[in-house]
Amino acid sequence: MLGKNYDSQVCSAARALELVGERWSLLIIRDALFADATRFNDFLALGIATNILKNRLDGFVAAGIMQRRNYSRNPEHHEYLLTDKGRDLAPIIIALSAWGDRWAAPDGPPALYRHSACGAPVIQQLACTHCGQVHDPAEVRVQPGPGMPADLAALMSAISPR
Secondary structure, three states: OOOOOOOOOOOHHHHHHHHHOOOOHHHHHHHHHHOOOOEHHHHHOOOOOHHHHHHHHHHHHHHOOEEEEEEEEOOEEEEEEEOHHHHOOHHHHHHHHHHHHHHOOOOOOOOOOEOOOOOOEOOOOOOOOOOOOOOOHHHOOOOOOOOOOHHHHHHHHHHOOO
């Protein structure tokens, strides 16, 4: 079982959870991406406690997911703008929303993601870089990458079923 900290996991998904896996994190990112939320009070509309929101925003700034910019000096107020690193979370939000639409939205999707240029639905899907086709996640195999420590890569290769 994973603890509060995923440092012992040699896994990019676990490392990503260190940055955006806490409750409220992806909802804050969602609103920054798709609801033009940039100010502290914009994010409070989620129903999040102020101390938790402050911690999440500070964490996003420290991780390079957002940048803090002053928009008022007297009184001092900041806005929180997504960086490229933060905007790269858009496909995760869209994929998670699609899963929720299918499995957790009995009355249908509460929000639809559409391409602003043509109005067509935006989807996120698995695709092969060579042939484009992945019909079932079971078609995907995992192999050691360049960031995998050699001892774990050897173990992974030895026990890999595919």
